[in-house]
Amino acid sequence: MDKLLLKNGNYIPKLGQGTWRLGEDSRKRKVEVEALQFGINKGLNLIDTAEMYGEGGAELIVGEAIKDFNRKDLFLVSKVYPHNASRRKIFSSVENSLKRMGTDYLDLYLLHWRGTVPLKETVDCFEEMVKQGIIKQWGVSNFDTEDMEELFSIEKGSNCVINQVLYHLGSRGTEYDLQSWLMKNNTVMMAYCPLAQGGFLREELVNNKSVMEIAKNHNISVYQLLLSFVLNRKNIVTIPKAIKKEHIQDNIASLKIILKEDELERLNREFPAPNFKTWLDVV
Numbered sequence: 001m002d003k004l005l006l007k008n009g010n011y012i013p014k015l016g017q018g019t020w021r022l023g024e025d026s027r028k029r030k031v032e033v034e035a036l037q038f039g040i041n042k043g044l045n046l047i048d049t050a051e052m053y054g055e056g057g058a059e060l061i062v063g064e065a066i067k068d069f070n071r072k073d074l075f076l077v078s079k080v081y082p083h084n085a086s087r088r089k090i091f092s093s094v095e096n097s098l099k100r101m102g103t104d105y106l107d108l109y110l111l112h113w114r115g116t117v118p119l120k121e122t123v124d125c126f127e128e129m130v131k132q133g134i135i136k137q138w139g140v141s142n143f144d145t146e147d148m149e150e151l152f153s154i155e156k157g158s159n160c161v162i163n164q165v166l167y168h169l170g171s172r173g174t175e176y177d178l179q180s181w182l183m184k185n186n187t188v189m190m191a192y193c194p195l196a197q198g199g200f201l202r203e204e205l206v207n208n209k210s211v212m213e214i215a216k217n218h219n220i221s222v223y224q225l226l227l228s229f230v231l232n233r234k235n236i237v238t239i240p241k242a243i244k245k246e247h248i249q250d251n252i253a254s255l256k257i258i259l260k261e262d263e264l265e266r267l268n269r270e271f272p273a274p275n276f277k278t279w280l281d282v283v
C-alpha cells in the first residue's frame with residue numbers, strides 16, 4: 001500500500017476504508033464485517049470510524065472485523081464528538097472507543113468538528129494520550145484554514161498531523177487555500193466523501209460527458225475516476241466507504257491510475273476549483 005510520511009516520522013496509508021452508516025442495522029452486520037475483512041485482506045489496513053457512527057455501532061463492527069488480524073498491521077482512526085472533547089469526558093470517550101474495537105490504542109484520534117470546548121483543553125488531552133500510548137497521533141476534522149491557524153497558535157497545536165475534510169471533484173473549495181496551507185505546515189489532508197457518496201452529493205459528476213469519456217479511455221468506472229482524481233493530488237490520503245466487494249476491488253485498482261495533464265485540464269474546465277474563498281463543505 002502506498003503511504004505518506006507524517007511530520008512525526010510515522011507513515012499513513014494513502015487509501016483506507018470509511019465506516020459511516022455501518023453498525024446501524026443489525027441485519028447488515030455480517031456483510032459489513034466481511035466487507036472490512038475483505039478490504040484488509042486486500043491491503044486496505046486503514047479504517048476510519050467515529051464514536052458518532054451508529055452511536056458506537058460502527059466501532060463494534062470494526063472490532064469484530066479486526067479481531068483475527070495482527071493489530072500492528074492495522075491503522076485505526078476514530079473521532080471524538082466535540083461535546084465529549086473536554087478533559088472531563090474525553091478520556092472515557094477514548095476508552096469506550098477502544099473497548100468497542102477491542103484494542104488498546106488508536107493510530108489516530110480526531111476531533112470530529114469544532115465545538116465549544118476550548119481547543120487548548122482538547123489539545124492538552126490529546127498530548128497526554130500520546131504520552132500514555134493510548135493514541136499514536138492526533139488530528140482534527142472539518143477545520144478550515146482559520147481554524148487551523150488558531151490551532152497552530154496554541155502550544156503543541158502544531159503537533160496535529162491530519163485534517164480530515166470533505167473533498168471530491170465536485171467540491172474543490174479546499175484547493176483555494178486550505179490544501180496549500182496544510183502542505184506548507186507539513187500536515188496531511190484526509191479526504192472524506194471522495195466519491196461524493198457514490199455520486200449522491202452531486203449527481204451531474206457521474207453523468208458528465210467528460211468524466212465518462214476519460215473513464216472509458218482508462219477502461220475504468222466513473223467512480224474510479226473520481227477516486228483517482230483525489231488520489232492524484234499531493235499530500236492527500238482518502239477513505240472511501242464501500243461494502244460491495246467489486247467496489248472495494250475497484251477502489252484499490254484506482255491507486256494505479258495516473259491522470260494525464262490534458263485529462264486534468266478537461267476535468268478542471270467541467271468542475272473548476274473556486275478562485276475565491278468559499279465555506280468549507282461538510283456533510
Ligand SMILES: NC(=O)c1ccc[n+]([C@@H]2O[C@H](COP(=O)([O-])OP(=O)(O)OC[C@H]3O[C@@H](n4cnc5c(N)ncnc54)[C@H](OP(=O)(O)O)[C@@H]3O)[C@@H](O)[C@H]2O)c1
Pocket residue numbers: 017018019020021048049112141142164165191192193194195196197198199221223224239240241242243244246247248250251283
Ligand atoms: N469527518 C467527517 O465529518 C466525515 C463525514 C463524512 C464521511 N466521513 C468518513 O469518510 C468516509 C467516506 O465518506 P462517505 O461514506 O460519506 O462517502 P463516499 O466514500 O464518497 O461514498 C460511499 C458510497 O460510494 C459507493 N462506492 C464506493 N466505492 C465505489 C465504487 N468503486 N463504485 C461505485 N460506488 C462505490 C458506496 O457503495 P457500497 O457501500 O454499496 O459499496 C457508498 O454508497 C465515511 O464512511 C466516513 O468514514 C467523515
